[in-house]
Every structure is written in structure tokens, then in C-alpha cells.
Amino acid sequence: MTSLSRRSGSLQGSPVRFSTYGESGLLKSHRRYFAILAFALLATPLAVGLVRPDPPAAILKEGRYLARAPNVPAASADWLTLSARIDAFLADHFGLRQVLIRAHKDLTKPLLGFGNDTVLIGRDGRLFYLGQEAVQQSAGLVMRDQRVFETVGLLARMNAALGARGIAFIVAVPPNAATIYSDDLPKWAQSRGRRTEYDLLIEGLAAHGVRAVDLRPALEAARSEGPVFYRHDSHWTARGALAGFNALVGADGRPDWRLDPGSALGPLETREGGDLARMLGEDATETVEDLTLPAARTELLTANPLGDFVGTLDRPGPTIMIIGDSFTQDYLPRMTLQRAGRVVWLEHQKCGFDWKAIERFRPDEVWWMPNERFLICDPGAAPAGFAP
Numbered sequence: 291m292t293s294l295s296r297r298s299g300s301l302q303g304s305p306v307r308f309s310t311y312g313e314s315g316l317l318k319s320h321r322r323y324f325a326i327l328a329f330a331l332l333a334t335p336l337a338v339g340l341v342r343p344d345p346p347a348a349i350l351k352e353g354r355y356l357a358r359a360p361n362v363p364a365a366s367a368d369w370l371t372l373s374a375r376i377d378a379f380l381a382d383h384f385g386l387r388q389v390l391i392r393a394h395k396d397l398t399k400p401l402l403g404f405g406n407d408t409v410l411i412g413r414d415g416r417l418f419y420l421g422q423e424a425v426q427q428s429a430g431l432v433m434r435d436q437r438v439f440e441t442v443g444l445l446a447r448m449n450a451a452l453g454a455r456g457i458a459f460i461v462a463v464p465p466n467a468a469t470i471y472s473d474d475l476p477k478w479a480q481s482r483g484r485r486t487e488y489d490l491l492i493e494g495l496a497a498h499g500v501r502a503v504d505l506r507p508a509l510e511a512a513r514s515e516g517p518v519f520y521r522h523d524s525h526w527t528a529r530g531a532l533a534g535f536n537a538l539v540g541a542d543g544r545p546d547w548r549l550d551p552g553s554a555l556g557p558l559e560t561r562e563g564g565d566l567a568r569m570l571g572e573d574a575t576e577t578v579e580d581l582t583l584p585a586a587r588t589e590l591l592t593a594n595p596l597g598d599f600v601g602t603l604d605r606p607g608p609t610i611m612i613i614g615d616s617f618t619q620d621y622l623p624r625m626t627l628q629r630a631g632r633v634v635w636l637e638h639q640k641c642g643f644d645w646k647a648i649e650r651f652r653p654d655e656v657w658w659m660p661n662e663r664f665l666i667c668d669p670g671a672a673p674a675g676f677a678p
Contacts, residue, residue, distance in 0.1 A: 409569050412474040417566035418467055419524040422663040425475065428468035430484030434666060438487050441667045442494035444641060445658065447678040449500045457648070458655040461495055461502040462538040463488065464526060464617040466662045467519040470509045491665055501541070508537035515551065522564030522574040528555055528581045531621035538657065547629045554625070555579040583624045586633065591647075598636045598647070607631030609651060613638045614659035622659070641667035645676040 360375035410418040410425060418425050426432045449459045465488065472480045488506070495502040509518045509530055518530030526534070532551055539547040558577045567574035586601030601623045610626050611634040612618050623633040634651045636643050638660045648656070 409566050410475075410479070411570075412471070412476070414474065416467075416471060416474045416521050417523075417564070417570070418471075418475065418479075419566060419663075424466045424524075424663040425468045425479050427487055427663060428466045428472065428481065429475075429479050430481045430486040431479075433485070433487060433490070435490065437666045437669065438490045439494060440669075441641070441665065442491060442498060442500075444667055444672060445495060446498040446500055448658075448673070448676070449498075451676070451678045452648070452656055455648075455652075457653060458542075459501065459658065460538070460542055460655065461491075461500060461658045462505055462534065462541075463491065463665050464531075464534055464614075464659060464661050465506050465509060467524060467526075469506060469662060470513065470519060470530075487665060488662055503538055503541035505534045505537055508533045517576075517578055520561070520564055520578065521576050522567040524565055525617055526621075527578050528621060529579055531617070532581075532625065535622060535625045542655070544629070547626075549583075549625060549628065554581060554583055556582045581621065581624055583628065586623050586627050598634075600651070601627060601633045601635065602631065603627045605631055608654035609634065611636065611647070611651060611653035611656045612659055613643055613656065615661055615664060617661045618659045622657075638664065640664060641671040641673065643673050645673035 359379055360372060363369045363372055408420050410420050412418055423432050445461060452459045468475060468479065469481075469486075469488065488504075492502055492504050509526070512518050512529060512533035516529045517527050518533060519526050529551065532549060532554055536548045539545070556579055558579055560575055561578050562573070562575050564574055564576075584603065586603060588599045588601045591598035591600065605627070607630045609632040610630045612622055612626070613636045614622070615638060619635060623635055626633050632651075634647065634653060636647055638658075640660075
């Protein structure tokens with residue numbers, strides 16, 4: 291056996307041992323500070339999780355449910371999965387969870403994350419708007435029955451008042467993106483056959499004799515031909531709006547007003563941004579089609595961002611009044627003016643629009659078209675000056 295000499299500082303025949311410890315057996319001072327720092331970093335999220343854990347809603351925005359606290363196993367097979375269930379529970383309940391996730395996202399900078407209070411990121415990066423409970427509404431997870439019935443009652447009174455003036459009335463509500471692209475949502479946000487407020491509205495209007503067209507089947511069918519909603523924006527695309535328009539005029543007894551997508555839509559173009567991407571503070575691009583139809587010559591009636599206006603292409607035809615929101619402000623007047631002589635567009639103001647516009651413009655038809663998330667009127671709302 292080889293032995294070390296005494297000049298090497300070891301005893302002859304003794305094994306050589308390398309240690310990071312001092313003679314006292316404790317960590318060296320600089321490593322002691324490192325250990326304290328490491329312990330603090332590990333302990334801080336655990337401590338914050340006990341005092342102020344992230345709310346369950348933060349987990350829902352990730353497209354899944356909050357992991358439940360594991361129970362004591364009742365069967366021998368349950369012991370095999372206990373550690374995984376404990377790990378899942380701790381992963382969902384440690385403190386500063388969203389802060390750390392956001393920090394990781396900001397460092398890696400993908401357009402894939404967990405969204406924020408107003409945006410849900412679905413499969414393949416499709417964005418969904420969470421405001422006005424739009425996702426829950428499309429899933430049938432919120433059902434404000436009484437307010438839907440009150441809205442139906444108001445629309446029925448409006449229908450009667452317009453009919454007395456010889457003005458036709460039809461309801462056509464553009465659906466939410468979450469309604470049409472539910473397969474891109476997490477399972478908790480899919481309707482899976484649940485009745486929704488859209489269903490209640492259509493059924494209630496039919497019971498009151500109000501003409502209404504369900505636009506959902508037309509948009510679902512149009513998906514096979516191209517995107518009907520933007521990926522990074524809450525609105526429908528030109529193709530989606532065209533599918534809705536064709537369904538509306540078909541139900542309105544005007545099949546000759548339908549437009550051919552092959553001639554009404556242009557080639558695919560790059561579109562930058564989107565309202566939902568901006569809410570996330572992200573840059574985004576996608577390729578979509580735009581309308582080839584000419585823009586109307588317009589006269590603004592109000593100065594607000596969704597300003598009411600009158601549009602025309604100086605052609606003969608009936609006057610159509612569209613009461614809606616940003617879904618219909620641009621696309622629908624351009625489509626309608628291919629046959630109509632004049633379009634009057636009014637912001638619905640959650641059912642509080644100015645009824646005097648009816649008397650002023652005497653339209654031949656009124657199309658009621660707020661987006662699905664605005665299909666319910668504000669409590670007690672009614673058009674200003676409306677006296678049925």
C-alpha cells in the first residue's frame with residue numbers, strides 16, 4: 291500500500307479526506323451566508339402562501355382548476371398517488387406564484403402565458419376576452435335569467451312601437467369568440483351543451499313574436515373556410531362579419547343582398563396588434579382577409595369614439611338603422627350599402643340609445659346587433675325618449 295510522506299502533512303497510511311468544513315464541523319463563513327440566502331429564497335414563497343396565497347381565479351386563468359388539498363388515502367392504491375397530489379397542491383398554493391410566473395414570462399418573452407385579469411390565453415395562443423364575464427357567459431356558467439327576460443320585454447315593446455310606425459325590426463346578436471371557438475378554451479370554459487344567455491334571448495324573443503336570427507350556426511360553418519375571429523383581438527374578422535351578414539339578410543327575406551365571399555373578401559394580409567394583445571402588453575401579428583367593398587361616405591352625428599353616423603354610397607334603396615357596437619361599426623354598413631340607400635349606425639349604449647333618432651331618420655328597418663357580451667340591458671335601461 292502506498293503511503294504519503296510526512297512532508298505532505300498526512301500520517302503515513304492514513305486516507306486523504308477533502309472537506310468543505312472547518313475544524314468545528316460548520317460551513318465556512320461565505321458558504322454559510324449562501325445557505326442562509328438560499329433558505330430565505332425557498333422559504334419566502336411558502337411563508338407568503340400561508341399569509342396571502344394567490345386567489346383561485348388566478349389558476350382559472352391558466353385554463354385549469356385549483357388543485358385540492360389531498361385527503362388521507364382510504365385505499366392502498368391511493369398511497370401511490372399521494373405524493374403527486376401533495377406536489378400539485380403545493381404548486382398551486384405557494385405565495386408569489388403569479389409574480390414568479392410573470393417574471394419568467396418577461397424574461398423569456400413568449401406570447402404564451404397565463405393572461406391577466408382581462409385576457410385568457412387558450413390553445414395555440416388564441417386570446418379570449420374575460421371582461422363582462424364573456425367567457426363564463428359563452429360557457430353557460432353565468433345565467434342572469436331575470437335580466438335576460440327584462441331585455442326580451444324591452445325589445446318586444448320596441449318591436450311593437452316600431453311596427454306601429456311601419457318599421458321592421460330584427461335582432462341578430464354577434465356571438466363571442468368564446469362561443470364560436472370554444473374548442474380552443476380550457477375544459478372548464480367550454481359549454482358542453484349547457485344552455486346560455488344567448489339561448490334564453492333567442493327563445494324569449496320567439497315567444498314574444500320578435501324576429502331574431504341566431505348567428506352562431508353561420509359562423510361555426512364559416513370556420514372551415516377561414517378565421518371568423520381574430521386570434522389576438524376580441525372582434526370577428528371580415529369573413530366572420532360576412533357570414534353573420536348573409537345569415538341576417540337571408541332571415542330578413544332579402545336573399546339577394548347576400549354577398550359572395552370570393553368577391554367581397556381580399557387576399558390574406560398581415561395584421562399587426564389586436565386589442566387583447568395590447569391588454570397583455572405584447573406584440574402580435576396574424577394573417578387575415580379584409581373587405582374589398584368601398585367605404586361609405588359618412589356624416590358623424592356625435593363626437594364620441596363610437597360616434598353615431600349616417601353612411602351612403604349615393605345609391606337608391608331603403609334606409610337601414612343598425613344599433614350595435616364595435617362589431618358592426620365598420621363591416622356591416624359597408625356590406626349593407628351594397629343594396630341599401632342609406633345606413634344609420636347608432637351605439638346601443640346598453641339599451642340607452644336616443645329613440646329620437648328613429649323619428650328623425652324614419653328607417654325602413656332597424657337591426658338590433660349588440661355583441662353577445664352586451665346582449666343584456668343595464669338594469670332599468672331604456673332608449674331615451676322611448677314611450678311605448
